[in-house]
Amino acid sequence: xxxxxxxxxxxxxxxxxxxxxxxxxxxxxxxxxxxxxxxxxxxxxxxxxxxxxxxxxxxxxxxxxxxxxxxxxxxxxxxxxxxxxxxxxxxxxxxxxxxxxxxxxxxxxxxxxxxxxxxxxxxxxxxxxxxxxxxxxxxxxxxxxxxxxxxxxxxxxxxxxxxxxxxxxxxxxxxxxxxxxxxxxxxxxxxxxxxxxxxxxxxxxxxxxxxxxxxxxxxxxxxxxxxxxxxxxxxxxxxxxxxxxxxxxxxxxxxxxxxxxxxxxxxxxxxxxxxxxxxxxxxxxxxxxxxxxxxxxxxxxxxxxxxxxxxxxxxxxxxxxxxxxxxxxxxxxxxxxxxx
Amino acid sequence: xxxxxxxxxxxxxxxxxxxxxxxxxxxxxxxxxxxxxxxxxxxxxxxxxxxxxxxxxxxxxxxxxxxxxxxxxxxxxxxxxxxxxxxxxxxxxxxxxxxxxxxxxxxxxxxxxxxxxxxxxxxxxxxxxxxxxxxxxxxxxxxxxxxxxxxxxxxxxxxxxxxxxxxxxxxxxxxxxxxxxxxxxxxxxxxxxxxxxxxxxxxxxxxxxxxxxxxxxxxxxxxxxxxxxxxxxxxxxxxxxxxxxxxxxxxxxxxxxxxxxxxxxxxxxxxxxxxxxxxxxxxxxxxxxxxxxxxxxxxxxxxxxxxxxxxxxxxxxxxxxxxxxxxxxxxxxxxxxxxxxxxxxxxxxxxxxxxxxxxxxxxxxxxxxxxx
Amino acid sequence: xxxxxxxxxxxxxxxxxxxxxxxxxxxxxxxxxxxxxxxxxxxxxxxxxxxxxxxxxxxxxxxxxxxxxxxxxxxxxxxxxxxxxxxxxxxxxxxxxxxxxxxxxxxxxxxxxxxxxxxxxxxxxxxxxxxxxxxxxxxxxxxxxxxxxxxxxxxxxxxxxxxxxxxxxxxxxxxxxxxxxxxxxxxxxxxxxxxxxxxxx
Numbered sequence: 001x002x003x004x005x006x007x008x009x010x011x012x013x014x015x016x017x018x019x020x021x022x023x024x025x026x027x028x029x030x031x032x033x034x035x036x037x038x039x040x041x042x043x044x045x046x047x048x049x050x051x052x053x054x055x056x057x058x059x060x061x062x063x064x065x066x067x068x069x070x071x072x073x074x075x076x077x078x079x080x081x082x083x084x085x086x087x088x089x090x091x092x093x094x095x096x097x098x099x100x101x102x103x104x105x106x107x108x109x110x111x112x113x114x115x116x117x118x119x120x121x122x123x124x125x126x127x128x129x130x131x132x133x134x135x136x137x138x139x140x141x142x143x144x145x146x147x148x149x150x151x152x153x154x155x156x157x158x159x160x161x162x163x164x165x166x167x168x169x170x171x172x173x174x175x176x177x178x179x180x181x182x183x184x185x186x187x188x189x190x191x192x193x194x195x196x197x198x199x200x201x202x203x204x205x206x207x208x209x210x211x212x213x214x215x216x217x218x219x220x221x222x223x224x225x226x227x228x229x230x231x232x233x234x235x236x237x238x239x240x241x242x243x244x245x246x247x248x249x250x251x252x253x254x255x256x257x258x259x260x261x262x263x264x265x266x267x268x269x270x271x272x273x274x275x276x277x278x279x280x281x282x283x284x285x286x287x288x289x290x291x292x293x294x295x296x297x298x299x300x301x302x303x304x305x306x307x308x309x310x311x312x313x314x315x316x317x318x319x320x321x322x323x324x325x326x327x328x329x330x331x332x333x334x335x336x337x338x339x340x
Numbered sequence: 341x342x343x344x345x346x347x348x349x350x351x352x353x354x355x356x357x358x359x360x361x362x363x364x365x366x367x368x369x370x371x372x373x374x375x376x377x378x379x380x381x382x383x384x385x386x387x388x389x390x391x392x393x394x395x396x397x398x399x400x401x402x403x404x405x406x407x408x409x410x411x412x413x414x415x416x417x418x419x420x421x422x423x424x425x426x427x428x429x430x431x432x433x434x435x436x437x438x439x440x441x442x443x444x445x446x447x448x449x450x451x452x453x454x455x456x457x458x459x460x461x462x463x464x465x466x467x468x469x470x471x472x473x474x475x476x477x478x479x480x481x482x483x484x485x486x487x488x489x490x491x492x493x494x495x496x497x498x499x500x501x502x503x504x505x506x507x508x509x510x511x512x513x514x515x516x517x518x519x520x521x522x523x524x525x526x527x528x529x530x531x532x533x534x535x536x537x538x539x540x541x542x543x544x545x546x547x548x549x550x551x552x553x554x555x556x557x558x559x560x561x562x563x564x565x566x567x568x569x570x571x572x573x574x575x576x577x578x579x580x581x582x583x584x585x586x587x588x589x590x591x592x593x594x595x596x597x598x599x600x601x602x603x604x605x606x607x608x609x610x611x612x613x614x615x616x617x618x619x620x621x622x623x624x625x626x627x628x629x630x631x632x633x634x635x636x637x638x639x640x641x642x643x644x645x646x647x648x649x650x651x652x653x654x655x656x657x658x659x660x661x662x663x664x665x666x667x668x669x670x671x672x673x674x675x676x677x678x679x680x681x682x683x684x685x686x687x688x689x690x691x692x693x694x695x696x697x698x699x700x701x702x703x704x705x706x707x708x709x710x711x712x
Numbered sequence: 713x714x715x716x717x718x719x720x721x722x723x724x725x726x727x728x729x730x731x732x733x734x735x736x737x738x739x740x741x742x743x744x745x746x747x748x749x750x751x752x753x754x755x756x757x758x759x760x761x762x763x764x765x766x767x768x769x770x771x772x773x774x775x776x777x778x779x780x781x782x783x784x785x786x787x788x789x790x791x792x793x794x795x796x797x798x799x800x801x802x803x804x805x806x807x808x809x810x811x812x813x814x815x816x817x818x819x820x821x822x823x824x825x826x827x828x829x830x831x832x833x834x835x836x837x838x839x840x841x842x843x844x845x846x847x848x849x850x851x852x853x854x855x856x857x858x859x860x861x862x863x864x865x866x867x868x869x870x871x872x873x874x875x876x877x878x879x880x881x882x883x884x885x886x887x888x889x890x891x892x893x894x895x896x897x898x899x900x901x902x903x904x905x906x907x908x909x910x911x912x913x
Contacts (some may be wrong), residue, residue, distance in 0.1 A: 341878050387869065387870065388868075388869060388870040388872065391870040391871065393879055393886075395855075395880060396879055396880055396884075396886055397886070399886070400886050408758065431736075432735070432736075432765065433733050433735050434733045434734045434736050434765075435729070436728040436729045436733070437729055438727070438729045441729075466833060470732045504729075505729075508863045545772060550776060555790075556815070558790050558791050559790065559843050559844065559855070560843055560844050561792055561793070561842065561843075561844030572817070574817065579820045580820070585796060585806065619811065627727070629730075632729035632730070632733070633729065633730050633731060633733075634733070635732075640735065641733075641735040641736075642767070643738060643764045643765065644798075645736075645764065645765045645767065645823075646767060646793075646794070646813055646822075646824070648793075655793065657793065657797060657813075659794060659813070661798050668881075670796070670799070672794065672796040672811075674793060674794040674813075678847065678848070678851075679844055679848075682844060682846065682847045683844075711833040711870055712870070
């Protein structure tokens with residue numbers, strides 16, 4: 001009985017706690033990483049005052065946000081205004097329950113056989129947080145930011161879904177662990193056969209997380225700060241944290257689905273066995289880091305799309321391409337011997 | 341129910357007050373936007389938040405005392421403001437300035453033009469969402485400000501020209517450092533262009549945005565890069581050469597379509613042309629005095645004169661009416677930004693909210709000069 | 713401007729910048745081609761034509777102002793460089809000069825047209841001829857209190873609604889006046905100015 005309790009309640013709780021803490025820390029340090037990296041891209045220093053090389057900056061920021069006065073605008077819809085940050089942070093963190101960080105069952109909370117669907121479903125709840133927050137603030141800029149964000153997230157979920165389906169067709173499973181194992185069996189990361197899907201997935205992922213060059217909902221030069229204009233203190237921190245957590249989600253999903261999760265490059269080539277020096281978790285984090293770097297890289301390079309251009313890109317380019325790609329991949333998989 | 345549906349379907353126009361405290365309005369400009377969704381139905385600029393009565397102040401100060409006030413109008417281009425004012429007074433008094441002074445003025449004015457265009461590029465790109473050019477460009481601007489500081493002690497409000505010439509000769513080694521800067525700058529401009537010129541998103545945001553054709557541009561009184569972007573080859577430095585601009589060679593870049601992208605290209609090319617002018621000035625910098633003989637008390641004769649220079653933003657004119665006293669009777673500043681901003685509703689109508697910031701950026705306005 | 717550089721350094725005479733400057737003189741300019749052109753189109757319009765420092769200004773009658781300006785526009789003066797006013801406080805024939813500064817791109821000719829108006833007399837608006845005159849006229853109205861007839865939107869532009877007085881008039885003190893008007897009319901009841909407070913606070 002005790003053992004059962006431990007297996008089904010205690011141990012998962014411990015894992016959840018560890019992942020949650022690690023994730024919040026990761027998101028906080030991601031902001032440090034972004035500021036530092038962006039600073040080097042922009043020939044400046046970035047945070048360097050708090051702690052050695054600014055290492056304690058995220059802690060200081062978090063402390064500051066904790067003790068800030070919690071403002072609610074007079075004309076805001078108080079309850080919904082409160083609900084917004086909750087609705088965005090909870091899904092962003094809940095998604096991590098199914099992400100496999102490594103092959104060992106100790107490295108993921110649970111392996112649901114509909115893991116992919118779970119990720120897609122839960123992460124799209126986040127849009128409510130944004131749209132409700134934007135509406136409840138009773139600010140025109142917030143409202144516009146919220147509307148933009150809703151339109152953007154919904155339109156980009158469609159091609160993203162098709163890109164994911166491409167992977168599912170190749171892996172023949174909805175379980176994220178199975179998807180990685182399928183890549184091991186195929187002997188090749190899905191990024192090579194499914195590079196179109198990979199590209200579409202990542203572009204949509206950037207759009208989903210409202211990051212540059214698709215950061216219209218919070219375009220500071222147009223909408224002041226978009227949907228979180230009126231938020232301050234911890235509520236703002238939740239939005240902030242959720243944005244970074246979502247970046248990690250998208251990067252982790254991309255890693256799992258296209259870069260072979262915890263696998264080393266060419267997992268079946270024995271000659272490369274020395275690469276196993278890095279443990280699976282290490283490989284996973286390295287790949288995620290690569291995506292996160294790309295996020296920041298984009299931010300350092302690109303201007304921002306306009307709203308209508310963004311919609312056009314989503315519906316007129318990405319959607320047809322992802323559909324066609326799905327058909328082509330499905331055709332090759334259905335060929336006799338088409339294993340992939 | 342039917343009533344409710346009707347109001348929902350009609351699509352209500354929303355009024356958005358854009359500014360005066362807004363990250364993209366470059367100062368205290370306020371735009372009253374009427375938007376239908378994100379589409380601009382009407383835009384009404386509201387200005388005057390920075391009005392300091394400069395023209396009134398001119399009437400109290402003596403002529404030399406007016407010069408510092410000119411710095412504070414277009415505070416991103418103090419040197420050209422000085423140049424316009426002292427040029428007007430010199431014209432009123434018939435003063436010929438020594439060639440060395442004229443060349444020093446040209447060098448300062450062109451450096452200032454580059455500095456001003458750098459601010460324009462940085463903020464314009466920032467508004468469109470490209471953060472990085474801001475830092476790259478401002479590094480170069482720092483160097484220009486260092487050169488200014490070395491010459492006159494000030495970095496922003498230079499107050500660096502006097503009626504009859506310039507107050508000081510160039511410091512030792514200044515020309516060498518200036519030359520080093522202008523030799524390096526074209527490579528930097530190329531770097532910035534590599535980030536933007538062929539960038540698909542940049543083009544998507546600027547091509548076909550804020551279009552104005554040549555005829556309209558003239559009717560709206562646009563000058564400077566906004567006019568040249570529409571394909572009118574017109575530059576005060578060529579049409580009414582002042583100082584020694586008739587002795588240096590440079591081209592007037594013009595655009596074709598009169599959109600934001602063309603104006604961007606025009607300004608980028610203008611920076612290169614400024615480099616070209618500075619190079620020639622440094623090559624030919626004559627020896628001699630830097631001040632003409634001027635009376636101890638500046639007391640121009642009765643009369644009125646209009647004198648304009650090609651500021652970085654457009655035609656900057658000074659209309660001075662003198663009654664023969666030590667203070668001007670009336671000074672009217674013809675502010676290029678004021679006139680250019682007026683065309684903004686024309687440029688943004690029918691575009692989206694995001695284009696408003698692009699158009700504000702492309703007009704390159706400075707509120708200090710608009711409100712005076 | 714350009715000859716003096718050719719003078720050799722050792723020449724006995726002084727350089728132009730070492731001498732006492734010779735100020736430009738006023739010259740009658742009725743014979744100037746730009747004025748002649750105008751005179752042919754609108755006979756008798758030019759009351760006075762002066763050339764000073766190479767710039768031609770003509771003074772026209774208020775009644776003929778619009779005729780003159782539209783004729784000039786048809787001559788190719790497509791660019792209204794500047795529109796402003798000058799306050800001659802005690803001038804008997806009208807307190808203000810409204811000054812139009814026109815430019816023609818074809819030959820880069822510039823012509824200044826001035827019209828004298830008394831306080832309170834309306835000047836015809838030229839917004840129909842040059843749209844750019846819109847804000848300039850508003851500014852002149854704001855600063856001098858000269859009304860423009862036919863202006864689409866004659867409001868104050870640099871000072872605020874409810875401001876009383878016109879700052880660039882010579883009798884407006886440079887320190888400003890306590891007009892009693894305020895930025896927030898519903899909090900501080902305005903003490904004057906052409907615009908009435910909104911609502912009854």
